[in-house]
Amino acid sequence: MFLANGFIVGSWAPQIPLLLTRLEIGEATLGLLILGFGLGALVAMPSCGVLIPRLGSRRVLRWFALACCFGLPLVVIMPNLWLAAPAMVLFGALVGGMDVAMNTNAVAVEKALKRAIMSASHGFWSLGGFAGGALGGITIQALGSFSHALVVSALSLAAVGVAAVALIDEDQPQEGARQPLRFPRQPTIYVVGLIALFAMIPEGAILDWAALYLRQERGADIATAGFAFAAFSATMAVMRFLGDAVRNRFGAVRTLRISGLIAAIGLLVAGLSPTPWLVIGALGFAGLGLANIIPIAFSAAGNQPGLPPGAGMSVVTTLGYSGILVAPSFIGFIGQNTGFAVIFMVLSVFLLAISLAAGFAATADSARPPLGS
Template structure:
C-alpha cells in the first residue's frame, strides 16, 4: 500500500507543478521539502514504535497515508503545498520506519527471512501505482485518479489490518525503557553501511537516463531502459532474496551481492555504448536488491538496542543517501562526467564489503 501511494505520486508530479505554476527549480524545492519531511519524522517514529510497538504505529501511519494523494490533488496554492509536501514526505518516511521494524518482528516470529520479500512487495506496489496512475490521470483527471488511489489504498489496508504483527512483546513491562540518543558505535556503523548501500541506488534512480543520453548518446526511449533494467532485476531478486539468504546466510549473501553491485557500477562507468550500460544497470539491480534488506535486518537485531530505535537511525542515514546524495553527484558529474561518478561509487561498496561480517546480526532471529 505504501509503495502504491508513492508510485501513484510520480505521474502526478507534472500536473501538480503545472497547477501551481512551478518551474523545474521550484518543483525541485518541493521534492526537497518532501525529503526533509521524511528525514525529520523517521527518528520520532522509531522512538514512538519503541514505546507503543511497531504494529500500532504502522497502522496509525497507514491511516494517515491513505488520504495523502487526495489532499495533494486539492491543494490550492504554493504556501499550502509546502505544508502538504512536508506532511506527505513525513508520513511516508514514518510508515517506512514502522514497516521495517514490524518486518523485523515478523522475521523473529517466523524464524526465517522475509525482509527482501517485504521490500519486493513495496517495489511491486510502486510499479502498479506508477503504471496505472498516468492512465487514470490522462483519461479521468487528477482528482478522479486520487479518489481511485485512495480507495485502493484503503482496501489494501483493510486486508492487511488484522494480520499486522502487534510487535508489543517487549513493550509490556511496567517500567518503560529510557529512550536516549543511541551511542553504540555498532549501530552507527550499520547506519553507514545503509548509507553507502543506498547512495548508488539514488544515483541510478536520478541520473541513469541522463547519463545514457548525455554521455552515451542514447535516445530518450533507449535511455529509459537503463533504469527499467535496474528496477526489473532488483524486484525479481528481492522476491528470491529471502530463499538465498536463508540458504547461504546473511554474511555470504551480502558479500555476493556487494561484488555483483560493484561489477555493475564499473560496467556502467566504463561502458562505451548504451547497451553495455543497460547490462551494467541490470547487474546493479541484482546486487543492490538484497543489500538494503539485509542491513535493515541487522539494524533490528543489534544487541542492547531497541529494534525500533535501531531501525530509525539506520533508515534515516540510509535514505539520506537517496534523498541528498544525488544532488552532490549531479554537481560532481557536471565537471567530470557521470562515467567517472559511477566508476567511483564502488569505493563506497568496498566499505560495505569490509564490514559484511556484521551481517551475522541479521541472522539473530534464529
C-alpha cells in the first residue's frame, strides 16, 4: 500500500509542469490548484480519524486505496481549469485518506511485531515515489500525459490488489468509537505534529516545485527535471529501509537530531548549486536526512499515552501533511517573486528546528522492546 501511494504521488510530480501549458495558466494559478489538492487531503484526514475506530484501518484503507488508483487519470483528462480544480480536490482527498489509514495500520503491525517497521513502510513509499518520478518524465515524452496516467493507474491497481488481501485486521470497534472525534489535550501530540509539519514543508517543496526550479532556473529539460524528485525519493527509500535498524540502535531522539542536520545541509546546498545535476545530488543528500523524520513522528503519534492510535495519527498527519499539501501553494506564490533557490535555502532553517525539538518524539520507541531485552 505504501508503494502504491508513493508511486501515484511520484507519478504526479512530472505532470505538474505540463498543467501550465495544457490549462494555459500561470504559476500563481497552479499554486491554487495544488492548494486544492492539499485542502482535499486535509478534509479527508480528520474524517479517517473518525472512520478508523468504527470500521478498522484495514477496511478504510482498502476503499481509499482502490479509489486513489483512479485519481491521476481523472486530473489529467480534465480539459480546463474549472473541471481540473474539483478533480484536484478529490485526488487530494483520496491520497490523504489512504495515507492516514495505511499509517494507522502500520502502527498496529509495529505493536503486533513488537519492533519498529514504520521506516521500512515509508521506504516502500519512497521506492514508489522514485519509480513514479524516474519513469514519469520518460513515459510522458514517449506516450503523452494521459497514456502515462493510465499506466500509473493500472500498475497501482495491481499493487493494491496484492496488498489488500494481506492487511492485518487489528482493530475492532472501540468503546466510545461513535463519539465525535475531539481535539486531544496532550500538548506533546501537537509538538510531534509540528515536527512532521517542518519536515513535510521541504518535502512538499521538492515534490511540487523542484522540477520547475530545474527547468526555469537551472535550464534542465523535462526528463532531467523529473530526476529531482526521483533522486530525493531514491535516497529516502534506501535510508528508510535502513532506518528501523538505525532507530533501534541509537533511539528515536538521537536519530531525529542527526537527520534534521543532514537534511538542512542538503536543502541549503540545493539552493546554492548552479547546475541541474548538482541540485539533483543535493536533493538526494537531503533525502538521507528527511527519510526517517516522518516515520519517527508517525510512530510517536501512534504511541501517545492515553490517546487512541487513530486519533493521534489523525492530528499529526493533518498537521504534517498541511506542509506537503498546502504549504507548497504558498511557496509557489513566493517563489515566482524570489525564485525557488531562495526558498530551498530558507527551508533548511525548518529542519534545524526539528533537531532542537527531537526530544518530544521519544514515544516513537514504544513500538520496540527496551534495549538488551
